[in-house]
Amino acid sequence: MKKNLLLLMLAVSCSALAQTARIAAIGYVVADIDRSEAFYTEVLGMKAAGSFSLDTIWSREAGAAGGRPFSVRQYRLGEGPGATLLKLAYFESSAPRPTQGGLDTPAGVNYLTLSYPDLEPVVARLKEAGIPILGYVRREGYQLIFTRDPDGLFIELVGPPGIPVIRD
Secondary structure, eight states: OHHHHHHHHHHHHHHHHHHOOOOOEEEEEOSOHHHHHHIIIIITOOEEEEEEEEOHHHHHHHTSSTTOOEEEEEEESSSSTTOOEEEEEEOSSOOOOOOOOSTTSOOSSOEEEEEOSOSHHHHHHHHHTTOOOOEEEEETTEEEEEEEOTTOOEEEEEEOSSSOSSOO
8 A cells, every 4th residue: 555655646646746846745864754744744834744654675775875764754845836845764773863053054054934914823832842043034035044953954934024022
């Protein structure tokens, strides 16, 4: 059943890609999948969009993980065909992500940008979870916040200008 579901997901992805070129998904390796899942779903509001595991044979044939088996949980922010899929991959064990001092430090993926129609509920969840807000910018056409995920990846949260979500 899982294999059939995986084949169906791959077929749908491939057929959509054949019709138009776009970024269909972003893959990111995390150290602790449960902690990362809680951050991306409970704090950032993403919705689970399936999961799958890949065995040693697949990994070796794909040439992407040194023949190591791994699993992936997928998440979406928003609905419809334009909603990018975030794939959080995890291994039985993996090296920690290098510490990134700022966006100017190369570390694979340096940051993800998520856009919201209203930042206020996201800010409330960040505060409730005790997740630090690293920076806040408010300009005429937008406001944005920088924070980090559990693995230290910078997360940029962008919303409409409206009422300031960070008040002095």
